Amino acid sequence: MxxxxxxxxxxxxxxxxxxxxxxxxxxxxxxxxxxxxxxxxxxxxxxxxxxxxxxxxxxxxxxxxxxxxxxxxxxxxxxxxxxxxLLQMVCDTPLPVIDGPEMVALSEAHRADVLALTALVYPHYFRERTMELGRYFGIYRDGRLAAMIGERLGTDAAQEMSAICTHPDDSGRGHARRLTAMLTNDTLHRGRLPFLHVSRSNVRAVRLYEALGYRHRCDIAFWSLSRA
Structure with missing residues (x-):
């Protein structure tokens, strides 16, 4: 790589x-x-x-x-x-996957659940067809999508981990850690470098990624563009 x-x-x-x-x-x-x-x-x-x-x-x-x-x-x-x-972070070594509930591949059949969760906790950049940009995985609890992760940006050599989010009622159960480690390891196995973007203000997420084994690659500039 x-x-x-x-x-x-x-x-x-x-x-x-x-x-x-x-x-x-x-x-x-x-x-x-x-x-x-x-x-x-x-x-x-x-x-x-x-x-x-x-x-x-x-x-x-x-x-x-x-x-x-x-x-x-x-x-x-x-x-x-x-x-x-934003912080751009990368991981080049496999991560331990903690025990936990089943992780399922999310498909068109799960689209409504995905849109409901992202509207609640990840509303800014997730759109109706974002799921089609890559593979998405989730953990269900009591019939509700409790946590998810997906693939968004990517090249032949690198793959972004994205939409890593957990329903507020399921926070603290290790779901994000389990999903992130799984998809990171699968990406490495496929010969691609996992990377992600996170706001410095999201201290909890930054600490999670650092604890997992992600390292800071760079601070990357971010802009909005619109008609004045």
Missing amino acids: DDATTGLDNPFWASLCSRHRGIALRAGDVARYPAAFAPFLGVADAEVDVDDALDTLVAPGESVYLLGVAPASVPGGWRLQAADP
Whole structure:
């Protein structure tokens, strides 16, 4: 996995040009996910002229997000606003998987449960078709989806762990730890580098990932872009 970090400094663009190129909406050196999948837009580099592309790719009233690389300038009528950087973390060694309830592969049959859980605890970036970006797994308790994890961004060499979330009533049971270790190990077994993004303000999650064996790769810049 010597080249596994290639693209991680510009993960939206890298993913849209590789793993998700089949669904990418593209205008020159600007690409985005369809809105039903994710509100993410990437540019090849900071010097890209985005003037025409933004009018083509971003609907009126819509906000999109950029990670790692943003255009040096945007046209009049648009607002590019920096948010707090995210922690980008990676893991290159297998993790212990604690005992616990069954972990099930989530499918179309589970979509309503997934959307209900993410609407409750992970509402900002999960969309109707986000599940189609990769594999998703969950733990059920008393007939309710108690916790989940999935694959979102990715290249041939690296895979993002995403939507790691637990229902508030099931917090503290080790579900997130169990799911994260399982999918991390499976990703490593497939020859890809697991990575994830987390806000520094989410101290509990950062501590969990560090305790599991994830390490800080970089602080990665994050922006929102919308019509002014």
